[in-house]
Amino acid sequence: MTDTAIDLQGLHKTYKGGQPALAGVDLSVPRGAFHGLLGPNGAGKSTLIGLMTGLVRLETGSVRLFGHDPERDPVAARRRVGLVPQEVNFNSFEPINEIIETQAMYYGLPRRRARERARVVLERVGLQKRAERKPWGLSGGMKRRLMLARALVHEPELLILDEPTAGLDVEARRDTWALLQELNMAGTTILMSSHYLEEMRDLCQNVAVLKEGRLIANDIPERLFGADAGSGTGDQGLEARFLRLLEGGEPKGEDQP
Amino acid sequence: MNATILWNAYQGLVIKQVRRFLRSWIQNLLPSVVTATLFMVIFGQFVGRDLGQVGGASYADYLMPGLVLFAVVTNAYNNTTLSFFGARLQRHIEEMLVAPMPAWLIVAGFATAAVLRGLMAGALVLLIALPMTSLQLAHPGAALLVAVLSALLFSFAGLINGIFARSFDDTSVIATFLLTPLIYLGGVFYPIDRLPAPWDTASLANPMVYIVDGFRYSLLDEGTTGGGWMLLVLPVVTVSTGILAWWLVARGVRIKP
Numbered sequence: 001m002t003d004t005a006i007d008l009q010g011l012h013k014t015y016k017g018g019q020p021a022l023a024g025v026d027l028s029v030p031r032g033a034f035h036g037l038l039g040p041n042g043a044g045k046s047t048l049i050g051l052m053t054g055l056v057r058l059e060t061g062s063v064r065l066f067g068h069d070p071e072r073d074p075v076a077a078r079r080r081v082g083l084v085p086q087e088v089n090f091n092s093f094e095p096i097n098e099i100i101e102t103q104a105m106y107y108g109l110p111r112r113r114a115r116e117r118a119r120v121v122l123e124r125v126g127l128q129k130r131a132e133r134k135p136w137g138l139s140g141g142m143k144r145r146l147m148l149a150r151a152l153v154h155e156p157e158l159l160i161l162d163e164p165t166a167g168l169d170v171e172a173r174r175d176t177w178a179l180l181q182e183l184n185m186a187g188t189t190i191l192m193s194s195h196y197l198e199e200m201r202d203l204c205q206n207v208a209v210l211k212e213g214r215l216i217a218n219d220i221p222e223r224l225f226g227a228d229a230g231s232g233t234g235d236q237g238l239e240a241r242f243l244r245l246l247e248g249g250e251p252k253g254e255d256q257p
Numbered sequence: 258m259n260a261t262i263l264w265n266a267y268q269g270l271v272i273k274q275v276r277r278f279l280r281s282w283i284q285n286l287l288p289s290v291v292t293a294t295l296f297m298v299i300f301g302q303f304v305g306r307d308l309g310q311v312g313g314a315s316y317a318d319y320l321m322p323g324l325v326l327f328a329v330v331t332n333a334y335n336n337t338t339l340s341f342f343g344a345r346l347q348r349h350i351e352e353m354l355v356a357p358m359p360a361w362l363i364v365a366g367f368a369t370a371a372v373l374r375g376l377m378a379g380a381l382v383l384l385i386a387l388p389m390t391s392l393q394l395a396h397p398g399a400a401l402l403v404a405v406l407s408a409l410l411f412s413f414a415g416l417i418n419g420i421f422a423r424s425f426d427d428t429s430v431i432a433t434f435l436l437t438p439l440i441y442l443g444g445v446f447y448p449i450d451r452l453p454a455p456w457d458t459a460s461l462a463n464p465m466v467y468i469v470d471g472f473r474y475s476l477l478d479e480g481t482t483g484g485g486w487m488l489l490v491l492p493v494v495t496v497s498t499g500i501l502a503w504w505l506v507a508r509g510v511r512i513k514p
Contacts, residue, residue, distance in 0.1 A: 077357075085351065091347055105269025106269050106353060106357075107266070107356050109265060111265070
């Protein structure tokens, strides 16, 4: 049994007619970690997540999830992974409980168990009262919670979240943080991309920083932003330090200081 | 272990797709029944009385197998085209791509639901039309085999249409401008040997001629081309189309960037 949840080697991806979205990314995330993925828009975060989860075609490089190649052995690799994507991607014409149940069955759960799990996760994210309804009337925050419930229904060992708190109000964001911390404490490995520097600093044990398709840093938040970084917008604030990192950031690997 | 997981995933997809077409049964199943009933009443009963024997049977008897098959193949085709295109449009195809579902299983799930819808529509047309004929169902096993293979073939073809469609217009272009003319000119309403030269010979290039004729033979024990060709060609074309659909999904064509 490998101690590595995610092992990415030499990932390259160029979309048709575009610039390289990823230009040789290596990244390793140990089991049980809470790992952040940070970078400006277009840095390659969603592409990286897409390559790991089978939503984007792999060009060159290798993806290993818990030691398994998800293309060659999808059952061993993908069954352990849950994804909360950035964009809403559920069927708006399907009742909420059916969305969750079906996803559970896609991951191999028998129908009765899928139904039970759907009830549990919908209750956990506070959508149980709307379970029979279609998701038309859901607010943006509720839609995010629905996608989180869907990602958790098969009890994944690795949870990948692409900007899960984008657009959430403060209360919903804090609820999400609490849930993610609880899951991580229980052993779930988490890889989360976000633009919110505070949640990167407060939640993640390690943060990988992407810029123009390259990994320019991968370190603990204290070393990336400085242990004394405040939340303000001044020179010593997180944002200023992050911008300095992006401007002066020489590409460096995980083992580099 | 893997087989159980895949079986549950397959069931999940089939249940989801069957629920989808049953949820809108008025829109999905009823039109075929109404159209076939009108054809049977107007052409089979009113006009058909003056036509005498056609292809060795009364015109109502002659007409009915083609109408049943018409319902089977159009329903199977439309089901996969619209559901696959809808899944791409709303991006809930991603629910399958992130799960441990190989491409063949995705194709099989969509095709199974489409075959079920085709058979349901065909059975409804048969039930409505049967009292208007003196049919005895000569070879019910062969009729079911032809219906299933035809539905399977058109479900694969519809899935390919759903893969390449860029808009809702594209989902109906093939059905309207290719599929419907092929069926109407494929001997549903007349025996092709009654056509003047060169149209009788040209009709032999229409694959629907063999499928309709084979189905008619299995119901009436009467046919013009003989069932041999159909039994040879239909499985080969069905398997080839299925392999193409699988290859397109496995490659991620129009699904994965």
